[in-house]
Amino acid sequence: MFKDTEARSSEDQQLTAIISDRLSRVKSGPASVTINYDQFIRDLAGFDFSEPRSLQAVGEFVSDATAFGSVPMTHPRYFGLFNPAPSYASEWGDRIAAAFNPQLAVWSHAPAPVDIEAHTVTALARRIGFADGAGGHFTSGGSEANETAVLCALTRADPRFATEGARSLTGEPALYVSRESHLAWLKIAHRLGIGRRAVRLVETDGTGRMCPSALQDAIDADLNEGAIPVFVASTAGTTNAGMIDPMIEVGEIAAQRGIWHHVDAAWGGALVASAELRLALEGMERADSVTVDAHKWFATTMGAGIFLCRTPKILSEVFRVSADYMPSNDTTRDPYVTSALWSRRFIGIRLFMNLAVTAWSGYARHVERAVTLIDRLRISLQASGWTIANDSPMAILNVIPPPDLGSPADIVARTQTHGGAWVSLASIERKPTVRICITNGQTDEADIDALHEILCLPGEPIGNI
Known part of the structure; x- marks a missing residue:
């Protein structure tokens, strides 16, 4: 349970390598849960805690479960609820x-x-x-x-x-x-x-x-x-x-x-x-x-x-x-x-x-950049016939698709099934909309343009997916 300095140093390096590998795979993979859930449940059942396992083996298991068994908040094309990718400095703080x-x-x-x-x-x-x-x-x-x-x-x-x-x-x-x-x-x-x-x-x-x-x-x-x-x-x-x-x-x-x-x-x-x-x-x-x-x-x-x-x-x-x-x-x-x-x-x-590493000026760039990106998406979707349903100064967009693309629920279901991005369904004044929010400081213009393409893909209504 408790390690000396030399053992900690070695296993800290192992943990850093595991996390870096999973973060890289999340970023390059789908913006959705990808774990084989049935296999995960079988593996989880095997932890009866009767015999000890190696720290690395358990760390690998938990890292896989967390990285691929959750909606990936660290994915630059996660445009969902405001659960952002954390800054590296705050990860240091937690550690x-x-x-x-x-x-x-x-x-x-x-x-x-x-x-x-x-x-x-x-x-x-x-x-x-x-x-x-x-x-x-x-x-x-x-x-x-x-x-x-x-x-x-x-x-x-x-x-x-x-x-x-x-x-x-x-x-x-x-x-x-x-x-x-x-x-x-x-x-x-x-x-x-x-x-x-x-x-x-x-x-x-x-x-x-x-x-x-x-x-x-x-x-x-x-x-x-x-x-x-x-x-x-x-x-x-x-x-x-x-x-x-x-x-x-x-x-x-x-x-x-x-x-x-x-x-x-x-x-x-x-x-x-x-x-x-x-x-x-x-x-x-x-x-x-x-x-x-x-x-x-x-x-x-x-x-x-x-x-x-x-x-x-x-x-x-x-x-x-x-x-x-x-x-x-x-x-x-x-x-x-x-x-x-x-x-x-x-x-x-x-x-x-x-705050110490970024300063207020860095945070200003962080929020302003997100708002600029959402403005880019607003302009492109309007040009493609979408209706803008909200008027917020924040980095969030609520949109209603043109009729030929289906309902907001259809769009959300198709996008999440596609896996290239993640958006959610939300109502404004009791009207359903597609909710798109910039939550990741590493989301860039290419991610915004890719989301636009995914949202505009034709597809089957939700009942046929």
Whole structure:
């Protein structure tokens, strides 16, 4: 189980060779799952754990299973949901964190890693436009960050919530999110004990953005019924179409009513890197809190969410706890008393390394390049008779094919069967579209042109494939 330095060095080289080989084969192969699944299940069943196997043999098995038994996120022609190919620097970060395995629950156990994370959070908060004094922390992902925002909102609405929970509220709490938002909000409401009914799905304006007047009407209706409006979330980059809610108007409504305004910028938050593109995020800097996922457009490895808050003092009210086996509970620097996680890995190392190696200017080129590539595809598909269904400043395109090519579902099925690229089906305002998203920093013009050719291939309707 444990290796000396010489053995580690040798086997590290073996692992690097295995990963390099699989990455190369993924890039040159189909943009789809290619594993022989029946054979995989038979091989997996053979692991009864009664006898040890060599580390290299097990590493080969797991590498094959991961590389070829998953939709290949590292393929430059994967144009699917925003699970990007990670940067090499963030892979280094993951490896360093795994090797030294620091425990970031308290500052005294890992002062340098805790400070690196805090430094990175502060840099991102400034980039967003928050004033000095803003703070936050890294999370397991966007759902945890969004849940933290709801907890902050409930605690501010009635401080008794911290000890009495939903029983402290004099009416049913109401959370407002766009109908086009990521519906993890329903799971959050369930987990927090306020019930899924607390989530109000606000109508959109016909383009996929939250409608401010519909939000105002929903709040007024709830007040008339005795409910307590607690929280509203703007989405900066909807999953389906990359649409950005009108954050200024939503924020003004929230401020007038004393409602916590959160921005779910899990994907679109990366636009802050670009002086030009960040204009689409105007109003986010006025929000009470923001979610960003570094493992999306910031291109780190998976599981790196960030919660940012203009008034971070509330976090100690939400997560306060004391235990005699903990060396301290300093709310100014011990993460376990200002965040949901207790035991916590060194999550922030990946974004820190990316920013240190790439700088904001490098990230600006990264997001701007993706937007330029999607513009290239937009122009070529329009010229081929396709209809553009979204108007997003992000690197995403929703399109409807000309009638002779079939339905969006036909196109997606044919493309995924073809294997030359991977796209998905998504609805905008209840209309099905082909969803195409640039997720890989190595996707280039040749990949875009190849996708265009694949999308325009004639073929059988989905029922005949």
